[in-house]
Amino acid sequence: EVQLLESGGGLVQPGGSLRLSCAASGFTFSSYAMSWVRQAPGKGLEWVSTISGGAGSTYYADSVKGRFTISRDNSKNTLFLQMNSLRAEDTALYYCAKAYCATAPCYSSSPFDPWGQGTLVTVSS
Amino acid sequence: DIQMTQSPSSLSASVGDRVTITCRASQGISNYLAWYQLRPGKVPKLLIYAASTLQSGVPSRFSGSGSGTDFTLTISNLQTEDVATYYCQKYYSAPLTFGGGTKVELK
Numbered sequence: 001e002v003q004l005l006e007s008g009g010g011l012v013q014p015g016g017s018l019r020l021s022c023a024a025s026g027f028t029f030s031s032y033a034m035s036w037v038r039q040a041p042g043k044g045l046e047w048v049s050t051i052s053g054g055a056g057s058t059y060y061a062d063s064v065k066g067r068f069t070i071s072r073d074n075s076k077n078t079l080f081l082q083m084n085s086l087r088a089e090d091t092a093l094y095y096c097a098k099a100y101c102a103t104a105p106c107y108s109s110s111p112f113d114p115w116g117q118g119t120l121v122t123v124s125s
Numbered sequence: 126d127i128q129m130t131q132s133p134s135s136l137s138a139s140v141g142d143r144v145t146i147t148c149r150a151s152q153g154i155s156n157y158l159a160w161y162q163l164r165p166g167k168v169p170k171l172l173i174y175a176a177s178t179l180q181s182g183v184p185s186r187f188s189g190s191g192s193g194t195d196f197t198l199t200i201s202n203l204q205t206e207d208v209a210t211y212y213c214q215k216y217y218s219a220p221l222t223f224g225g226g227t228k229v230e231l232k
Contacts, residue, residue, distance in 0.1 A: 035221070037169075037223075044210070044212065044223060044224075044225050044226040045161070045163070045169065045212050045214075045223045045226070046223065047214070047220060047221045047222060047223060050219060050221060059219035059220070059221075060219075061220055062126075062220070095168070095169065097169075100171060100174065100180075108219065108221075109157065109216050109217060109218060110216055111159035111171055111174040111214065111216050112159070112161075112169075112171060112214075113170075113171035113174075113180065114168070114171075115168045115169050115170075116168070117168060118168070
């Protein structure tokens with residue numbers, strides 16, 4: 001069974017930094033692109049970032065470009081999101097999600113399934 | 126960047142009703158379109174991908190159609206457990222944009 005478990009969320013002051021992790025199990029991690037998606041309170045889903053299976057390609061939403069960095073450690077089956085220069089508008093529940101495709105390898109242009117439970121990031125003074 | 130516009134933003138329907146949600150892309154995306162369900166307190170769930178392919182385990186009352194710029198999600202026989210917000214997403218290329226969501230409530 002595929003499992004995704006996020007961690008690292010919490011309360012941080014504006015301008016601060018936070019590093020999210022997503023521990024994956026139940027599949028060949030390096031064969032799948034992975035993504036981060038967030039949902040701010042009372043708002044819809046917002047795609048944040050995607051990384052290819054081999055980590056050679058990364059993609060970012062304009063709202064986080066230059067402040068967030070996605071990475072992965074395929075030896076540890078873990079996805080990361082380094083968030084710097086945090087703003088109040090970054091407050092959200094952050095989900096990690098696995099690319100879905102019929103047969104691996106699964107590239108960045110894929111839907112997301114499954115999703116983790118999410119980790120809450122609150123940016124406030 | 127390609128924008129994804131959903132309509133309506135919310136709707137109210139009765140159990141057994143047929144519900145239709147539309148999603149429009151500002152440029153053609155072939156069939157690189159997914160639909161997700163987000164129920165209160167739950168994790169987003171992939172319902173449909175490639176515009177019309179039902180994900181394994183999803184009830185057959187859900188269906189999707191469309192190609193290019195115009196897409197539709199239909200729930201043929203609304204059930205109480207279908208109360209949720211539904212999102213379309215284009216995954217043709219980054220940015221992998223979501224639509225604004227459609228909240229489905231019971232009348």
